[in-house]
Structures are given as C-alpha cells and as structure tokens.
Amino acid sequence: MEQVFDGLLLGAGVALQPTNLLYCFLGVLLGTLVGVLPGIGPVPTIALLLPVTYGLPPSTALITAAGIYYGAQYGGSTTSILCNLPGEASSLITCIDGHGMARKGEAGAALAIAAVGSFVAGTAATVAIAFVGPPLAKVASAFSAADYFSLILLGLIGSVVLARGSVVKAIAMIVLGALFGMVGADPTSVQERLTFGIPALQDGIGFVPIAMGLFGIAEIMVNIERATGRTMLGATIGRLWPSREHWRRSWRAILRGSGIGTVLGVLPGGGAVLASFAAYLAEKRVSRTPERFGTGAVEGVAAPESANNAAAQSSFIPLLTLGIPANPVMALMLAILLIQNIVPGPALVTTRPDVFWGVIASMWVGNLMLLVLNLPLIGLWVRLLGVPYRYLFPAILVFCCIGAYSTGGNVSEIWIMLAFAAFGYALLKLKFEPAPMLLGYVLAPLMEEHFRRALGLSHGDFSVFVTSPISAVFLALCAALIAALAWPAWRRRRETAFRE
Secondary structure, X not given: OHHHHHHHHHHHHHHOOHHHHHHHHHHHHHHHHHHHOOOOOHHHXXXXXXXXXXXXXXXXXXXXXXXXXXXHHHHHHHHHHHHOXXXXXXXXXHHHHHHHHHXXXXXXXXXXXXXXXXXXXXXXXXXXXXXXXXXXXXXXXXOOHHHHHHHHHHHHHHHHHOOOOOHHHHHHHHHHHHHHHOOEXXXXXXXXXXXXXXHHXXXXXXXXXXXXXXXXXXXXXXXXXXXXXXXXXXXXXXXXXXXXXXXXXXXXXXXXXXXHHHHHHHOOOOOHHHHHHHHHHHHHHHOOOHHHOOOOOOHHHHHHHHHHHHHHHHOXXXXXXXXXXXXXXXXXXXXXXXXXXXXOOOOHHXXXXXXXXXXXXXXXXXXXXXXXXXXXXXXXXXXXXOOOHHHHHHHHHHHHHHHHHHHHOOHHHHHHHHHHHHHHHHHHHOOOOOXXXXXXXXXXXXXXHHHHHHXXXXXXXXXXXXXXXXXXXXXXXXXXXXXXXXXXXXXXXXXXXXXX
C-alpha cells in the first residue's frame, strides 16, 4: 500500500509538470475531436502522430497518446446522443438510448451522465492499474522464456476469440501480420528472410509506415466513401444537470459498467468496443424493466459510456506490466515506448517509475480535464460534423508522407506506407479487420524471440513448454479456447452475441 501511494505521488509530480499538463490537455482535446468525427478514431490519429513522438520525452509522448485514446471514448458519446451518429465505434451502442433521451428533450441529462460516468470509470480504472500493476509486474518478473511464449500465444488466440466477424479472417490477419513482422534479418543468423531481394526491406518493415498506411490513409479513404450523404439529426440540449430520478437509475449502472470495462479492457483483443456492448447487454438483463431500453433509458447511456472509458485505461495493465499489447491501440503505445528505447514489461516499474506512475497519474488528470472541458464545447463539436472528409484527406496524406519520410530519411518508407494504404483499403473493402494484423506484426517477433530463448536454455527440449507450470497453464487455456472455437454451439453463441 505504501509503495502505491509513493508511486502515485511520484506520478503526480510527473503528470503535473507544465509540459505534461499541456500535452495531456492537447491529447484529450484531440481525442475528443477525433471521437466526434465519425470514422477517424484513436488508432488512425495515434498512428499519424507517431513521428511527432520522436522529439518528446517518453512520459510526455505516452501521456499524449493515452489522452487521445480515452478522450476519443468520451467524444464519441456527444454525437451519438445529439445526432444519432457514433463518432467512435465504442459509442455505437450509446446511440440507442442516448438519442432516445435526446428525442424526449433529455439530451443535456444524457450528456452529463455520460461525462460523469466516464470520469468515475476512469478513476476506477486508474485505481485498478495503480494497485494491480506493481504486484502483477513482480509476478511477471519470475516468468521464464517459455512462460512468455505461451502467454503471447494465449494473447493471440484470445484476440481471435474476441475479434468481431469471421474467425477465419481474424486468424488470416494475425498470420499475415506475423509474416510482415518477420521480414528482414534473422535475429540469430543475421541472414535476410522474406525480403525477396528488395534492399528497402533488409532492415524489416517499419512500424510507422505500416500503421500510417493501414490506419491513417486506408481508413480515411474508406471514410470518404461512407461520409457521402450523412444526415444531421441534431437535438436541443436542454437542461444539463440530471434529475434525481436520472441519478437514482444510473449510479448502479455506472459502477457495473466501470467494473465490466476494467475487466474486459485487460483481456487480449478486448477493449472499449467489446466493453460497451457487454455493459449494455448486462444492464438490460439485470433491469426489472428491460422494455424501457431502446426508448431512452438512462442506464443504456451510463453503463456503456462508463465501460468504454474504463476499458480504454485498464488495457494499459498488460502493456505496462507484461510488455504485451491487448489491442491495436496498445500496439501503437508499445511502438511509442520502443521509439524511445524503453522496453515495457515487469522491469518498467523499477527502471522507469517516472513513465509508469506518470502515465497512471495523468489518466486521472486527463479525465478531470474531460469532465470540465467538454460540456461547454458541445456546440462546437456538433458543428465540426459538417466538415467534409474530402477537405481533411489531402492534409492527412501530406502529413503521412512527411511523417513516413522523417522516420528513416528514406523515400522508400513513403512507398511502403502507400503500398500498405492500398493493401489496407482492399482489406476493408473485403470486410477484413486490419487490427488483428497489427497485433500479429507486433507480437510475432516477441514470440519468436522467447521461443528460441526457451529452446536454447533447454538445449532443444520442447518439453520445457509443458514442464514449466506457468507455461503449461497458459497452453491449457490456449487449448480450451481453440476447443471452444471448434465447438459449433459455442461458435453460434459467439456469432449471436456479436450480432446483438
């Protein structure tokens, strides 16, 4: 307990530095903006800003990116409630009852409940990271190479189970990402592999060109098509402060949503989208009057908005303590740390406590900023919905080219980025989710490294993966997940849940 409070004091000192306060403010402001604009989201935005992080201190870079992530969760609720138009995928479920409340003249109450719920959930997730993170890091410091290999394998299989859409497509994307991650020099023999004689690929495919191409350019290209013919269904905001009845109905939903989001955010492949849907379904099932949902029930706003913010922040737990990203946004956070020559994992708490505790403390500061900042700016956010994507795209394309070139000082980086942009566009048109590919790209080299190290230490004995108790438990969980995927009844229930 004393260690946690000392860490939080250290983190507060880092988070409250004027520079970090400024960048935290810019992060949550930009996050709210991209949350409001449908289809952009935190993944493309953080991918576009990766080159900018080169010149920032590690804690500042991570604080900014984290602010963008959880700020986007709040921004998406504004247009979901007022315009029936989800700015962020995790706010899709908020449209159902949020806009229902707006049609009844309760838009202000819905926005206030969403803001308070997000703040409470963010605070709960921050406390969870502070108390769970250090003990988990201590446990993880005892992991062997075989344990890490099995843990990463479990993470990849878990991301398939929790991925939306086709399981086969999700597996294909992870395998494809793993192949991209292995391009370049073999880490042991230093021989080239999968380069096909192309000099630009000798050092591997850079993370920045892939992220900016797949999520920066390809996503915006698709959004240009989707943005055609958007309709604005604005509503009168009305009184902002909720009534006593609103508070009575929503406080339990806020707490339940915070708990669900905190747990699901940690799971591989989980995150804000899954948490918001799960919280809504759970709230509907525990309600004594489920028929109210869909017509403007305040619980249908409080639960998902609390869950998505909690999940956005609790997903930092496996990244900071184990060095393993739980979702594509965390893969981008991992890239930011690696750019700064910081390897996240169990040693991060002791080697770079300023980064670990600074990010945790900044989350509470950022959530407070969101609570104070966003309600007065609701009118501005709604007006921004009228900006056509065709005006945004040229500026984004120029920024991407500059960013890709600046990472390596080589024109080939721009060509790689444009190739992945075309590839990502094709994937999206064919209904493939590119997010699992990014996880495969990031995790496959780590898995290969631990696999080789485990076999090296055991002199080539493959039984090391089952004789280690921790590794054996992880492999058993992998087998259970694979069996569940192969079981037709379970697979049908999974598909039904995602359709709901």
